[in-house]
Amino acid sequence: MxxxxxxxxxxxxxxxxxxxxxxxxxxxxxxxxxxxxxxxxxxxxxxxxxxxxxxxxxxxxxxxxxxxxxxxxxxxxxxxxxxxxxxxxxxxxxxxxxxxxxPLVTKVHREAELHHRRGRTVVLVGHARHPEVVGTMGQLPDGAVLLVETLADVERLAPREPDNLAYVTQTTLSVDDTKDLVAALAARFPTIVGPHKEDICYATTNRQEAVKRVAPEVDAMIVVGSPNSSNSQRLKEVAERAGCAISRLILRAEDIDWSLFQGLQSLGITAGASAPEVLVEEIIDAFDAHYTIEVETVSTADESVFFPLPRDLRVSGAA
Missing domain, CATH: 3.40.50.11270 (Rossmann fold)
Incomplete structure (x- = not known):
């Protein structure tokens, strides 16, 4: 057939x-x-x-x-x-x-340290126990950083000096969620100081924008990535909010629950910032075994960012 x-x-x-x-x-x-x-x-x-x-x-x-x-x-x-x-x-x-x-996480660390040196209490918007959040909070003495994860956390926030606050954010958050949390912080604490340039990294923003474009146009969305990847989880949530009826985070083709992907006419695929392209290709090949596929790329941004290796490896390599 x-x-x-x-x-x-x-x-x-x-x-x-x-x-x-x-x-x-x-x-x-x-x-x-x-x-x-x-x-x-x-x-x-x-x-x-x-x-x-x-x-x-x-x-x-x-x-x-x-x-x-x-x-x-x-x-x-x-x-x-x-x-x-x-x-x-x-x-x-x-x-x-x-x-x-x-380097974009290091930027957040430096911002937090600068605010602390200027006598401000730092509010960190992020997910508790995520390694990035643990690292950022660990740049400053205990109690110098207040973590908020939800709008309810913002309402409960009780800093000692409410007129002397600054905020930074985890780099891999949902752009929309963060916007709401920052707005709530500004409403409660009008003098709060924000970063000169938003902390959510370019890659997180770009990948979420692409999903927002594709998700309303497809029957299902697959985000290639690991369950413990914050930016991958956010992509799944963005697809759901954009109106995609079926949105799943999948690491490998062997993890596909085919009962969810029967009778499709269209499928969106993206990948979290820590997922290699070989896994995207693997999942496309899996669908090719079940369907006659036609692949179209939907591009919303061009990326040309490059970060050099850590200095110790550059110096050693040159030597």
Whole structure:
């Protein structure tokens, strides 16, 4: 029997952003220069496929520095950033530490530190326990950062000096949710100081805009990414809010629940900033086995951002 037709709208931009590419390249460059093992604190990026690929090459992922034995091997901090206590602990143990924090996360860290030096209490808009949030809060002394996750949190906020506040945000949030939270903060605290340029990174914004364009036009939407990836989860939520009846976050083709994707005429596909293009292609191939597909790319922005490797790897590479 002939396969039914399926129009696939492929979001662009999608997949790896400059910060993720930099972090993965840092691990691979360290492996190339120094050989295995290369230790990585936490997942270098939130994607199981990427982590397993690097593990096979000799990367050793740990939750905390205490798990690393005495070593001269490189110890890399993930793209999400770390509290100041982590590089301090690495220095005490004389580790060869390499910081692969995304430069856009580092920007948020510096903003928070600047506000603190100017005597302001910092309000962080973000998700509790996310590694990026833990890292940002860990730039300042305990109590110097107040975390808000919901509008209810904003209502409950009771800073000691309500007229002397500033806010920063996690880089991978929903643009729309963050806009609402920032508006609520400004309504309650009219003198609150915001960043000169919004903290949500270009890649998060661009991928969400592409989903907003595609989601209303398709029967179902697939976001390629890991469940623990904040920006991937936000893409799924954006698709749902844009009116897509079926929106699913899927890591691999083997995870597709085909009972949800029967009788489709159109399908949107995007990928979180930590998901490699090979997984997008894998999922397209899976649908090609069930449908006669026609793939069309819907582009909403061009991306040309590039971040160089951490300095230690550049210097070593040049040497």
């Amino acid at each position: 002939a396969k039914p037709p399926l129009r696939i709208l492929l979001c662009a931009p999608r997949g790896f952003c400059a910060g993720v590419i930099r972090a993965i390249d840092a691990v691979e460059k360290a492996l190339s220069l120094y050989g295995p093992p290369v230790y990585v604190r936490h997942e270098i990026v939130h994607n199981k496929y990427v982590v397993e690929s690097l593990r096979k090459k000799g990367a050793v992922f740990v939750d905390e520095l205490e798990e690393i034995p005495p070593t001269d091997a490189p110890v890399i901090f993930s793209a999400h950033g770390v509290p100041k206590s982590v590089p301090a602990a690495a220095a005490v143990r004389r580790f060869f530490a390499i910081d692969a924090t995304c």
